[in-house]
Each structure stands twice: as structure tokens, then as C-alpha cells.
Amino acid sequence: MTRRPLHLSGALFAVLALPPVARQLESSMAGHMAVQVPLLVLCGILAFGAVPESVRRRLAAWDRHGLVGLGLALSAMAYWMLPRWLDAALADPVVELAKFVTVPLLWGMPLAWAWSRLGLVGRGFVAAHLVALAWVLGWFYANAPARMCANYLLEEQQTLGSALLALGTAGALAGLLRVVVGAPRPAADGQPLRLDGTHVLGNH
Amino acid sequence: MANQPLLAIDPLGRRLVLAYLAVAAAVFLLMMSVGLAMRLGQGAMLPLGADLFYQLMTMHAAALVGACAMAGAAIMWYFLSRYVRLTPAVLAVNLATFLIGAVMILGAVIIGKFGAGWTFLYPLPAKSGGQWEIGAAAVFMGGLLVIGTGFLLLHLDCARAILARYGSLARGLGWPLLFRGDDSDTPPPAVVASTMAAIANITAVASGAAVLGISIANLYFPEVTLDPLLAKNLIYFFGHTFVNVTIYMAVIAVYEILPLYTGRPWKPNRVFLAAWTASTVFVIVAYPHHLLMDFAMPHWVLMVAQVISFTSGIPVLIVTAFGALTIVHRSGIRWDVASGLLMLSMFGWAGGVIPAIVDAVIVVNKVMHNTMWVPGHFHFYLLLGMVSMAFAFMYFLNSEARSKDAGAPVDGGLDRLGLGAYLVGGLGFVFVFLYSGQASVPRRWAAHMPEWLDYDRLGALFAAFVVAGAAVFVLGFLGRLRGLWARA
Ligand code: HEM
Ligand SMILES: [Cu+2]
Numbered sequence: 001m002t003r004r005p006l007h008l009s010g011a012l013f014a015v016l017a018l019p020p021v022a023r024q025l026e027s028s029m030a031g032h033m034a035v036q037v038p039l040l041v042l043c044g045i046l047a048f049g050a051v052p053e054s055v056r057r058r059l060a061a062w063d064r065h066g067l068v069g070l071g072l073a074l075s076a077m078a079y080w081m082l083p084r085w086l087d088a089a090l091a092d093p094v095v096e097l098a099k100f101v102t103v104p105l106l107w108g109m110p111l112a113w114a115w116s117r118l119g120l121v122g123r124g125f126v127a128a129h130l131v132a133l134a135w136v137l138g139w140f141y142a143n144a145p146a147r148m149c150a151n152y153l154l155e156e157q158q159t160l161g162s163a164l165l166a167l168g169t170a171g172a173l174a175g176l177l178r179v180v181v182g183a184p185r186p187a188a189d190g191q192p193l194r195l196d197g198t199h200v201l202g203n204h
Numbered sequence: 205m206a207n208q209p210l211l212a213i214d215p216l217g218r219r220l221v222l223a224y225l226a227v228a229a230a231v232f233l234l235m236m237s238v239g240l241a242m243r244l245g246q247g248a249m250l251p252l253g254a255d256l257f258y259q260l261m262t263m264h265a266a267a268l269v270g271a272c273a274m275a276g277a278a279i280m281w282y283f284l285s286r287y288v289r290l291t292p293a294v295l296a297v298n299l300a301t302f303l304i305g306a307v308m309i310l311g312a313v314i315i316g317k318f319g320a321g322w323t324f325l326y327p328l329p330a331k332s333g334g335q336w337e338i339g340a341a342a343v344f345m346g347g348l349l350v351i352g353t354g355f356l357l358l359h360l361d362c363a364r365a366i367l368a369r370y371g372s373l374a375r376g377l378g379w380p381l382l383f384r385g386d387d388s389d390t391p392p393p394a395v396v397a398s399t400m401a402a403i404a405n406i407t408a409v410a411s412g413a414a415v416l417g418i419s420i421a422n423l424y425f426p427e428v429t430l431d432p433l434l435a436k437n438l439i440y441f442f443g444h445t446f447v448n449v450t451i452y453m454a455v456i457a458v459y460e461i462l463p464l465y466t467g468r469p470w471k472p473n474r475v476f477l478a479a480w481t482a483s484t485v486f487v488i489v490a491y492p493h494h495l496l497m498d499f500a501m502p503h504w505v506l507m508v509a510q511v512i513s514f515t516s517g518i519p520v521l522i523v524t525a526f527g528a529l530t531i532v533h534r535s536g537i538r539w540d541v542a543s544g545l546l547m548l549s550m551f552g553w554a555g556g557v558i559p560a561i562v563d564a565v566i567v568v569n570k571v572m573h574n575t576m577w578v579p580g581h582f583h584f585y586l587l588l589g590m591v592s593m594a595f596a597f598m599y600f601l602n603s604e605a606r607s608k609d610a611g612a613p614v615d616g617g618l619d620r621l622g623l624g625a626y627l628v629g630g631l632g633f634v635f636v637f638l639y640s641g642q643a644s645v646p647r648r649w650a651a652h653m654p655e656w657l658d659y660d661r662l663g664a665l666f667a668a669f670v671v672a673g674a675a676v677f678v679l680g681f682l683g684r685l686r687g688l689w690a691r692a
Contacts, residue, residue: 120363128406139414143428145428172407
């Protein structure tokens with residue numbers, strides 16, 4: 001078991017938690033939602049790399065396809081995407097603390113777990129929906145005439161919208177490239193199982 | 205091409221394919237009858253009224269596009285599963301989501317009176333003028349979203365299986381042979397076409413989900429506006445691609461079935477692979493031909509789209525038509541309803557693309573778009589091309605099952621009569637559309653001017669022949685379904 005992921009994750013977390021860094025990122029809506037929160041998710045994902053094999057096996061016994069993990073991650077995501085909680089995090093240290101704890105723990109780690117269990121179909125499905133969600137939210141923030149957060153200006157909200165649209169587009173292109181180019185070697189498990197004979201219809 | 209042994213078809217998968225076809229067949233017959241009613245309404249022979257006409261038009265188009273997708277998916281799955289290991293459970297999920305989505309769409313139209321067209325162009329769904337509630341629009345678009353989601357899963361599963369066998373989708377498109385002349389593991393046409401369908405439709409459905417999500421959100425937050433031109437771009441990116449992919453899935457029937465009739469295998473060569481790779485890109489970028497009337501679009505985009513539209517369907521169409529002719533030519537092929545429908549479908553596809561290309565020329569489009577020319581060309585390749593492939597596949601399944609018995613005849617006089625009615629009726633029906641378009645009759649008008657009524661009535665007469673032919677095919681297939689089910 002390597003400790004590297006844990007160290008990386010801890011270092012990233014420590015930097016993000018430094019008051020000046022946190023203040024700087026949280027000073028803009030895009031920095032808060034499109035930089036800080038995703039990096040906290042990344043902390044959780046990295047930390048999951050340190051989870052020992054035995055624990056994973058036990059997890060797999062009751063969440064074989066990672067669907068529970070996925071549900072947990074998506075719930076946490078839905079929760080922290082509500083603008084009012086971002087507002088609250090700015091005003092209330094308890095909420096801020098909750099954000100720093102739950103985003104890596106209940107969003108990042110379960111996501112990494114689910115991803116490790118999902119097959120290509122599940123991953124593609126989640127990725128396509130995340131892309132679509134980024135576009136929908138991006139459109140919403142870019143065009144909403146009123147402020148969603150008391151602490152951020154309308155302009156910042158629009159910047160966030162554009163950032164989400166760009167993020168969605170980048171994700172879509174990356175995903176497309178990934179499937180078209182794919183892995184370089186043909187995997188063995190696609191080999192035909194048994195012979196069926198060729199059947200030929202017609203008059204010969 | 206390395207001769208690969210064929211995989212056995214999963215029994216559950218086979219039954220699901222039959223279920224897909226049964227759903228598609230029933231929708232074909234029902235919604236073609238609705239089309240006949242619309243044509244009669246335009247000909248003032250049936251008092252539909254504008255509201256009902258638009259509800260029917262919305263339902264007709266949405267349901268038939270869905271049925272084409274189901275039939276295309278059935279064909280693709282049936283043949284692709286001989287080469288790669290697909291997951292029957294995913295096929296089942298897509299059937300369930302399709303049925304849920306279909307109920308939502310039908311409910312939105314029949315109960316909710318939604319009639320903004322299957323293209324749900326912004327901002328029409330939100331501005332019904334009191335004809336339908338916001339909820340009906342949301343349920344309609346939600347139904348499309350549910351159906352799209354199921355197809356996303358299905359194409360992802362195909363992509364997964366192709367990746368597992370070939371390593372990358374590029375290999376699924378046969379790039380080693382195309383670019384390096386390496387013929388050691390060239391995929392069969394069914395794999396090439398399925399790869400293309402996966403790439404195109406995964407992209408299309410992701411953007412479709414986005415624009416549907418935005419449109420539904422807009423219903424409830426009308427103050428968050430949407431750039432109508434952006435919405436139109438996204439919608440046609442989705443709609444154009446999704447409809448085209450139904451044909452690219454269904455054409456697998458031609459590649460797989462014709463060779464069985466003549467004993468000449470369909471070997472992909474470099475030209476064939478180049479055509480499919482070209483069409484993979486073109487089908488995705490050709491959609492702006494639906495926006496040629498939108499003067500606010502950047503001009504260069506429209507110019508590019510015009511050129512691409514010439515080339516979009518053409519490469520695959522030419523290699524397919526040419527390949528079909530080489531396979532059939534002097535082969536002593538046995539003509540029955542299945543092989544006849546397959547040849548008709550090649551003709552219908554090719555014939556329908558010509559007026560489509562004419563319409564994609566900007567100068568022509570300025571005059572012809574929004575005339576009956578447009579339903580003329582797409583009914584040409586959908587009704588005579590795509591749907592013929594679906595019916596051919598239904599007959600093929602039957603003859604395939606029967607050929608294991610003592611060479612029993614697989615279709616009777618009634619089936620051949622049906623083919624005749626479908627052929628004559630279909631050609632007449634689309635030519636009346638094209639002719640009225642050329643005479644400047646507008647499309648999507650519920651009530652027609654007195655001088656157009658003759659066209660409409662002639663069109664309705666031909667449509668009645670189509671419905672009669674389709675009834676023979678559909679009822680025949682549904683009648684044979686139990687036998688096919690038992691054999692699966
Ligand atoms: C007997 C067969 C059919 C008949 C009589 C029929 C009739 C019609 C009529 C009268 C319209 C409205 C034309 C207008 O005024 O704009 C229409 C539109 C349409 N039909 Fe059909 N149709 C048939 C088959 C099909 C098939 C097989 C498909 C698809 C696979 C299809 C897809 C559509 C679509 C997409 C529209 C466009 C709706 C719109 O403009 O939003 N139809 N059809
Ligand atoms: Cu198009």
C-alpha cells in the first residue's frame with residue numbers, strides 16, 4: 001500500500017485550507033464553485049487511493065457496482081451545488097467547516113470508489129450527464145437576471161456560467177477523444193466464446 | 205479480413221429484439237394511419253381543426269422517429285451481437301425507458317394537448333397561447349429525455365463491447381486497414397456501422413440532454429432566457445443526428461442479409477471504410493443545413509454546412525448502393541419480400557437523398573425550405589429507405605427461422621401484394637409531396653388553400669396504399685411473433 005496519494009491529498013487540502021488561499025478563492029463565485037470545490041473533490045479522490053485493498057474488498061461485497069457510492073457522491077454534489085450553501089459557508093464557520101469535511105469525504109471519495117467499480121457504460125453514462133448538467137447550469141448562471149447568491153455580484157455569476165459552459169465543452173471533447181482513440185491493445189475478453197457456424201440462406 | 209467465428213445470439217437478447225420490432229411495427233402502422241388522417245385533413249376531407257392537426261403532427265413525428273430508432277437498434281443489436289459481446293440487460297433497460305418515454309409523449313399530446321412539434325423549438329413550447337399547460341410541454345420534453353437516456357446506455361454498451369474486442373473505436377472503424385493497409389483484423393460492416401452510430405449518437409444525446417434540460421428549466425424560470433439561435437443549433441444537432449443514425453443502424457440489415465441470399469460476403473475494403481469514417485464526421489457537422497434560413501447564423505458556417513451536406517450521406521450511400529449491386533448482380537438471387545424490400549430501401553435511401561441535397565443548396569433552400577419539398581425528401585428516405593429496411597428485417601427473421609425447416613415458402617401472395625402497394629403508394633405519396641413543394645405549398649399548414657386540395661387528396665390516396673401495404677407487413681409480423689418467440 002503506497003502512502004503517496006494520502007500525502008498529496010493532505011498537502012492539497014492543507015493549501016486549500018490556508019486562510020488567505022481560502023479567502024482568495026472564495027472571493028469570487030467562479031473561484032468558489034469552479035475551483036475550490038472541485039479541488040476539494042480531488043482531495044477526496046486522491047485520498048481514496050490510500051484505502052487498503054482489504055477495505056475495498058469489504059466495500060465491494062455490499063456495493064458491487066459502485067451504485068451506492070455514486071448515489072452518495074451525486075447527493076453531496078446536488079447539496080453543495082445549491083447557491084445558498086455557498087452563501088452560508090461564507091457567513092458561518094460551521095458550514096465552512098462542514099464543506100471542507102464533507103466535500104472530500106462524501107463526494108470525492110465515494111466518487112472515486114464508484115468510478116473504480118463502474119464499467120465503461122456506467123462511466124460514459126455519468127460523464128455524459130455531467131457534461132449536460134454543466135451546460136444546463138452554465139446556461140442558467142450565464143443568463144439568470146437575478147442574483148442567486150447574496151454574496152456575489154451578478155457579473156460573477158455570469159462568469160461562473162461561462163466557466164461551467166467551457167468546462168462542459170472541454171469535458172465533452174475529452175470524452176469523445178478518449179473513446180475514439182481508446183486503449184491501444186485489443187482486450188482479450190472480447191474474444192468469441194463458441195462457434196455458431198455460418199448460416200447461409202438462399203438458393204445455392 | 206480474418207474470418208472470425210460468429211458468436212451465438214443470446215436467447216434473451218433475441219427475444220428483446222423481437223419485442224423492439226413488435227413495438228416499432230405497431231407504432232409504424234398506427235402513426236402512418238395518423239399521417240393519412242393528417243393528409244385527409246389538409247385535403248379538407250376530414251375536419252381535424254388546427255389544434256388537433258398540430259397535436260397529431262407532433263405525435264406522428266415523435267413516435268415515428270422513436271419507432272425508427274427502435275427498429276434500427278434491433279437490427280444493429282441482432283447482427284452486432286454476432287461479433288462482439290453485448291449486454292442484454294442494457295437492451296432491456298432501453299426498451300423500458302423507451303416505453304416510459306413513449307407514454308409520457310403520448311400523454312403530453314393526447315391528455316395535455318401539446319402541439320409544438322417534435323422539434324420543440326424554443327420558445328414555442330412555453331408559448332402555447334393557452335392551448336396546453338406548461339406541464340404538458342415539460343412531460344413531452346421529459347419523455348424525449350428519457351428515451352435519449354436509454355439510447356445513450358445502448359450505444360455506450362455497443363462502444364464498450366467494440367472496445368473490448370477491437371481495443372479502440374478507431375479500430376472499430378477499420379482505421380488500420382484504411383490508413384496502414386493492415387488487413388489482419390478488419391471489422392465486419394456491422395461493427396463499422398455500429399461504431400459510427402455510437403460516436404454520433406453519444407455526442408448527439410449529450411447535447412440533446414443539455415438542450416432538453418435547458419428548455420424544461422426555461423418553462424419554469426421563463427425569466428432565464430435562452431438565445432433562440434443557440435437553442436435551434438443544439439436541437440438540430442441532436443435531432444438531425446438522431447434521425448440519421450436510425451438509417452445508419454438499419455443499413456446493417458443490407459450488409460448482413462443480402463450476402464446470405466447470394467452467398468457473396470460483404471467484405472469491407474478501403475473505400476468502404478473511408479466512406480464510413482467520412483460520414484461519421486460529416487453526419488455530426490452537417491446539421492446547420494436546417495438553419496440555412498437563419499440569416500443571423502455566421503455565413504461561413506452555412507457555407508461549410510452546404511458543402512458538407514453534399515458529402516454527408518453520400519459516401520456511405522454510394523458504397524452501400526454499389527456494394528449491394530455487386531452482391532446482387534448476376535447472383536441468381538432469390539427474390540422474395542425481404543430481398544425485394546432491401547433493394548427498395550437502397551433505392552428509397554438514394555432517391556430521397558437527391559432532393560435533400562438539392563434542398564441543402566442555399567439558393568434553392570431560400571425558396572424551397574418550409575415547403576412540402578422538405579417532408580417530400582425525408583419521407584422518401586425514411587418511409588421507403590429506413591422503414592423498408594425494418595420491414596425487410598422482420599421478414600428475414602421469419603425466413604431465417606423457417607429455413608431450418610424443410611425450405612418452406614416464407615411469404616405468400618398477400619405479402620407480395622403488400623410490397624406492391626407499399627412501393628406504388630410510397631412513391632406516389634412522396635412524389636406528390638415533392639411536386640407540391642415545387643408548386644410552393646407550405647409545409648406544416650393545417651388548413652390548405654383551395655388550389656392545393658387536389659395535391660392533398662392525391663397524396664391521401666397514395667398514403668392509403670402505403671397504410672394498406674404496411675398493414676400486411678405489420679399484421680403478418682405480429683401474427684408470426686409467437687412462433688418466432690417460441691423459437692428464440
Ligand atoms: C403512410 C405514411 C405516412 C404519411 C401518410 C405521413 C404523413 C405526414 C404528413 C401529412 C405530415 C405533415 C406534412 C406537413 O404539412 O408539413 C408528416 C410530417 C412528418 N412525418 Fe410523416 N407520414 C408517413 C410516414 C412517416 C414515417 C415513416 C416517418 C418517419 C420515420 C414520418 C415522419 C414525419 C416527420 C418527422 C414529419 C415532420 C413533422 C414536422 O414538420 O414537425 N412520417 N407526415
Ligand atoms: Cu439534417
